[in-house]
Amino acid sequence: MSTRTRTRIISILGLLTGLTLWEVAGRLELSPAFPPVTAVFAAIVEVWASPRFLDALKESLISIGIALPPSIMLGIVVGLLIGRYRPMEWALDPLVNTFLSLPLVALIPVLFLIFGLGRGSILATIVIYTFFIVVVNTAAGVKTTDPQIVEMATSFGASEGQVLSRVMLPSALPLMFAGVRIATGRAIRAVIIAEQVIGLIGLGGLVQRLGGAFAVEQLYAVVIFVGLFGLLSMEAVSFVERKALPWAIFPEDTEPALQGA
Amino acid sequence: MIEIKGIGRRFNTRDGGSFEALKDVSFSVKDKEFFSIIGPSGCGKTTLLKMVAGLIRPTAGTIEIDGREVAGPGNDRAMVFQHFVLLPWADILTNIGFGLELRGMSRKESREAARPFLERVGLTRFADHYPHELSGGMQQRVGLARALAVAPDILLMDEPFGALDAQTRQLMQEDLMRLWEEEQKTVIFVTHSMDEAAYLSDRVLVMDTHPGAVREILDVPLARPRGEGVRVTPVFTELTSHMWHELRGMMGDPTAPAPD
Numbered sequence A: 001m002s003t004r005t006r007t008r009i010i011s012i013l014g015l016l017t018g019l020t021l022w023e024v025a026g027r028l029e030l031s032p033a034f035p036p037v038t039a040v041f042a043a044i045v046e047v048w049a050s051p052r053f054l055d056a057l058k059e060s061l062i063s064i065g066i067a068l069p070p071s072i073m074l075g076i077v078v079g080l081l082i083g084r085y086r087p088m089e090w091a092l093d094p095l096v097n098t099f100l101s102l103p104l105v106a107l108i109p110v111l112f113l114i115f116g117l118g119r120g121s122i123l124a125t126i127v128i129y130t131f132f133i134v135v136v137n138t139a140a141g142v143k144t145t146d147p148q149i150v151e152m153a154t155s156f157g158a159s160e161g162q163v164l165s166r167v168m169l170p171s172a173l174p175l176m177f178a179g180v181r182i183a184t185g186r187a188i189r190a191v192i193i194a195e196q197v198i199g200l201i202g203l204g205g206l207v208q209r210l211g212g213a214f215a216v217e218q219l220y221a222v223v224i225f226v227g228l229f230g231l232l233s234m235e236a237v238s239f240v241e242r243k244a245l246p247w248a249i250f251p252e253d254t255e256p257a258l259q260g261a
Numbered sequence B: 001m002i003e004i005k006g007i008g009r010r011f012n013t014r015d016g017g018s019f020e021a022l023k024d025v026s027f028s029v030k031d032k033e034f035f036s037i038i039g040p041s042g043c044g045k046t047t048l049l050k051m052v053a054g055l056i057r058p059t060a061g062t063i064e065i066d067g068r069e070v071a072g073p074g075n076d077r078a079m080v081f082q083h084f085v086l087l088p089w090a091d092i093l094t095n096i097g098f099g100l101e102l103r104g105m106s107r108k109e110s111r112e113a114a115r116p117f118l119e120r121v122g123l124t125r126f127a128d129h130y131p132h133e134l135s136g137g138m139q140q141r142v143g144l145a146r147a148l149a150v151a152p153d154i155l156l157m158d159e160p161f162g163a164l165d166a167q168t169r170q171l172m173q174e175d176l177m178r179l180w181e182e183e184q185k186t187v188i189f190v191t192h193s194m195d196e197a198a199y200l201s202d203r204v205l206v207m208d209t210h211p212g213a214v215r216e217i218l219d220v221p222l223a224r225p226r227g228e229g230v231r232v233t234p235v236f237t238e239l240t241s242h243m244w245h246e247l248r249g250m251m252g253d254p255t256a257p258a259p260d
Helices: A003-027 A037-048 A051-084 A086-101 A104-115 A119-143 A147-155 A160-198 A202-212 A216-244 B045-053 B092-096 B098-102 B107-120 B136-149 B166-183 B194-200 B228-232 B234-250
Strands: B002-012 B018-029 B034-038 B060-065 B077-080 B154-158 B186-191 B203-208 B213-219
Touching: A003 A037, A037 A216, A051 A086, A051 A119, A051 A160, A051 A202, A051 A216, A086 A119, A104 A119, A104 A160, A119 A160, A147 A160, A147 B077, A160 A202, A160 A216, A160 B098, A202 A216, B002 B045, B018 B045, B018 B060, B018 B213, B034 B045, B034 B194, B045 B077, B045 B154, B045 B186, B077 B136, B092 B098, B092 B107, B092 B136, B098 B107, B098 B136, B107 B136, B136 B166, B166 B194, B186 B194, B194 B228, B194 B234, B203 B234, B213 B234, B228 B234
Parallel strands: B034 B186, B034 B203, B077 B154, B154 B186
Antiparallel strands: B002 B018, B002 B060, B203 B213
16 A cells, blocks of 8 residues: 555544544534534535525625735735845835734724725735735745846846846746735635624625524534635645646756756 | 956955955957966956956956947857856746847747757757756756857856766867857856866966966967867877966965965
8 A cells, every 4th residue: 555545544534533523522412512513514515505605605706806816916016026126125024024923803993994894894804914925925036036047137138127027027936826825815714804894795794694693504514615615726826836837846956857968 | 359458356345345356457359269267266267257248347447349348248248157047947948048038039039049059059859848857968058059049259158067077078068169160259268177278278368366367378279170189189288287387386285386
């Protein structure tokens, strides 16, 4: 048996054990927080097909669709500038790092004060959750650019714009993708949290209402969906990354595939 | 003709002082000449080459090419680097066309224009491979093809075979010699190999160190085309042993006679 299959089997056994324990705990009615897992599966079948759920999902996806792409694009531009120009780094680094270490949840009420109880605040929440992480990763990617490649391009007459677009940008791509992947996961968390505050729209609103009604099985059905959706979205980014960066999947120290002078 | 007139270069050091890397360097390189610069590590030979490339500004003196002062990189020159410096994210054909792309061609045009140079360096089969899939020798062929593709009058080579093993190095020297005989370009070739300098060059500049300066310029009186056989001729061995004598004096070897 290969290590890979053995790892798989052990993972599945672990998962099954967990689910069994959950089922037992549910059957024993230890706590209302633990409905039997079979009841949750039944709720999944029911909830995932319900118009209420699908409408909420559509609302959340629209918010992510509006806020995430511009946040990523702006993050890349600012990251490139910070990575390339020291004064930009001096000016913006403290701000970026502050936002990265802040508990952003605490800022959400402030956003609602500014943007009101509507989609504007949800969009703003997604932006503050995603923008800065793209900035730092892009900037780090730019800074790891081999200075010898910059010098080579300059020797062939590259302009500053060409150094940015033909050298720095492609060189920063692997870290940029890492930033985009993390941002995608955070965008999903952000939309749920912001919608929970409003409590009326989107998956976050649905979670809030189900929680308020103590509909625990249905609540779990939505939460499990959000978890899986986040996982799959990040996998999708990884998939695009592997397709787009065929050179980056080989570690530096691998033997050349072809020998000879 | 390349004229180096009284070049000097000072670098500022961390403690606020300065250090003189090159002092009063003057020489000229004729058109279509193969001119090597040899000297111990840290003698400023690479700095000198980068000045001709327009990457570093001299702090004293001027460099003129056909009477015009070098103010930066130009279309008349192309550089080949010791560590190849290929784009890891681009395939071989795109790498060879990169110089052309920077000079305004589209990716598609530059790849098309790069194809004959890919063939010239014998890598036709590897057009869509990535640099990490190639051996060092093959990567440096790409570096050479990239430089040739922009059709420069002057090739500036910075220890181009320094990172290769001895056998590959010898093969690359022969290939470069053959290419240079076909192309008839001016070459300035920085090396720390005496053998390499003698085999390839018309003239060899031996550099002094601390600060870097011209020690002497040697003629290489070997007829062309040169085959492998020249390496064992008396003229060749006399030339390399003369260089060794000069260089070893600078390397602080106590058994060497002190240079006068």
